Amino acid sequence: MVSDAQFQPLSGYPAWSEEVMLQRADENLSHSQLRRTVRDFSKAPVADSIVEACLKTAMTAPSGANQQPWTFVWVKSTDVRQKIRGAAEAEEREFYSGRASTEWLDALAQFGTDDHKPFLEDAPVMIAVFAEAWKNNGGRKAKNYYVSESVGIATGFLIAALHHAGLATLTHTPSPMKFLSDILQRPDNERAYLLLIAGHPATDCQVPVITKRSYEDVVIVR
Numbered sequence: 001m002v003s004d005a006q007f008q009p010l011s012g013y014p015a016w017s018e019e020v021m022l023q024r025a026d027e028n029l030s031h032s033q034l035r036r037t038v039r040d041f042s043k044a045p046v047a048d049s050i051v052e053a054c055l056k057t058a059m060t061a062p063s064g065a066n067q068q069p070w071t072f073v074w075v076k077s078t079d080v081r082q083k084i085r086g087a088a089e090a091e092e093r094e095f096y097s098g099r100a101s102t103e104w105l106d107a108l109a110q111f112g113t114d115d116h117k118p119f120l121e122d123a124p125v126m127i128a129v130f131a132e133a134w135k136n137n138g139g140r141k142a143k144n145y146y147v148s149e150s151v152g153i154a155t156g157f158l159i160a161a162l163h164h165a166g167l168a169t170l171t172h173t174p175s176p177m178k179f180l181s182d183i184l185q186r187p188d189n190e191r192a193y194l195l196l197i198a199g200h201p202a203t204d205c206q207v208p209v210i211t212k213r214s215y216e217d218v219v220i221v222r
């Protein structure tokens, strides 16, 4: 096959000194270490322009064959938010009262979570992330590649952008999530990937005490 690739000069990589690079890397590390998953949000509003910039950041993520197999549904309607909370809490009630294995519930015990999800209505920002399995290419199903990996990376970009802007986030994965596709009327080539909640933390917000694995445990140099 003859390649139809076109190329342009790369821009955006200034030749910083090692000192500047290390300073930037360290600053990013320090700020990243402050990120925590928040489950108790203030109702204080967040300007649309901030969320928009963060969504645009997510859209810069790399993706398999540049297929960008993601859709971000920014749910602003209070009616829709109410429906999502109702459906999510119904699923979670079943989850906590029997569907989840004892092992799974044991793993969650440290977070003190239950089937009450007030943030689904109270937090100022809700973004439902959908993964696109295939595109409709003139009536033919064109498969997307590395969908989960790509959407995960884009969601990571989104979480980092929101954190960088000073907003707290909650990655929420009610199980199962099919109700999101129904309520948000997504086409059948998309599956609900996760719900991202964002906003300012409540003034008396508490977070569970957790530890992160050590560098030595996680990083192997060969």
Ligand SMILES: Cc1cc2nc3c(=O)[nH]c(=O)nc-3n(C[C@H](O)[C@H](O)[C@H](O)COP(=O)(O)O)c2cc1C
Binding pocket: 035, 036, 037, 038, 039, 111, 113, 171, 172, 173, 174, 194, 210
């Ligand atoms: C894929 C994924 C799914 C998650 N699902 C939930 C969830 O449904 N409910 C919840 O309260 N937290 C959820 N979390 C948040 C994790 O519990 C949290 O990231 C973890 O405990 C580490 O805490 P930290 O984010 O404060 O570092 C999820 C996180 C990820 C990455």
